[in-house]
Amino acid sequence: EMHDKLFENQRELKKDKLVEYAQAIGLDMKAFEADLESDAIKAMVEADKALAAKVGARGTPNFMINGKQVSGARPFDSFKEVIDAELKAVEGLKDVKPDAIYAARVEKNFEAPKAAPTADGGAADTSKVVYKIPVGEKTYVKGGKEPLVTIIEFSEFQCPFCSRVLPTTKQILDTYGDKVAIAFRHNPLPFHKDAMPAAEASLAAGAQGKFWEMHDKLFENQRALSRENLETYAKDLGLDVEKFKADLNSGRFKAQIDEDMKVGAQFGARGTPNFFINGRQVTGARPFDAFKTVIDEEIKKAEAEIAKGTPRSGIYAALTAKGLDKAAAPPTRRPPADDNTVYKVPVEANDAIKGQADALVTIIEFSEFQCP
Structure with a gap:
């Protein structure tokens, strides 16, 4: 409901308008206003942005269809071609339970995006990156x-x-x-x-x-x-x-x-x-x-x-001691799109989902409400 309301009013997204939309769809206003200022909610958005950058979804809209990337506001036939191919591929997964199809399809075809080039032209080795992450006093x-x-x-x-x-x-x-x-x-x-x-x-x-x-x-x-x-x-x-x-x-x-x-x-x-x-x-x-x-x-x-x-x-x-104090910044250059690459994109976190839970094809959309 809020998703639709925001797209219907994407030229009016100031805080007072967001509160107005929340009231219009009958939300708990005390909880809504608290969540607007919540660090945890902001962290979810930042995490989505980091994931998008990691799999090369740098612009919006960007879609991952069972892990295959489709970029931009493409016509229906562009989606249909990929979806039909995935449905055919899924026919071969006879022994896989419906709720495990997405993971199985992505796991089989997963190819990690090429690492961002370093200054000397080599590939960045993220496995050696060290983060200065605290254990936590109460942990x-x-x-x-x-x-x-x-x-x-x-x-x-x-x-x-x-x-x-x-x-x-x-x-x-x-x-x-x-x-x-x-x-x-x-x-x-x-x-x-x-x-x-x-x-x-x-x-x-x-x-x-x-x-x-x-x-x-x-x-x-x-x-x-x-x-x-x-x-x-x-x-x-x-x-x-x-x-x-x-x-x-x-x-x-x-x-x-x-x-x-x-x-x-x-x-x-x-x-x-x-x-x-x-x-x-x-x-x-x-x-x-x-x-x-x-x-x-x-x-x-x-x-x-x-x-x-x-x-x-x-x-x-x-x-x-010399580790990074936050997640490494994503590469500034967008990786080239590759229709044959399958990206391993998780869907089990805070994503809002519509459609059947045991669908044969899962489309992950990276989007934002001010993008025309």
């Missing part, structure tokens, strides 16, 4: 007390991919022992309605000394995260349930979660799970070997730092 950490490698994980309890990566993070801790620590920062995706309450529940349990126990309980039951369920889990864990309920009612942990989300967006952690290994980003529910490669490199760097006299307690700060 819960498990693993070594003075690790050689610190992994900051941005995750949330309703995301199936976050659950899928748990065996990998366990294998990391089992393999590397006190050389590695994992810090859990929250990034509840608005698309998952129970993710924020679950994040609050984990911190409420943490206030009673059982963050990791609640963490495990929530992932074990990520399809059952209602308020009633959360209170049941608190009881199962032996928490003071009345204190737990009071903490949830007070909203005392929302500021901490919002700060985690803000930091995640600042460093390009748009979706979940997202990891920073001594400041180096690894995205998604990747296999153990994808982490091992980076961890082993970072252990060597840490050992070299110790040999120079840096104490173990200062390794993370030393190795990230």
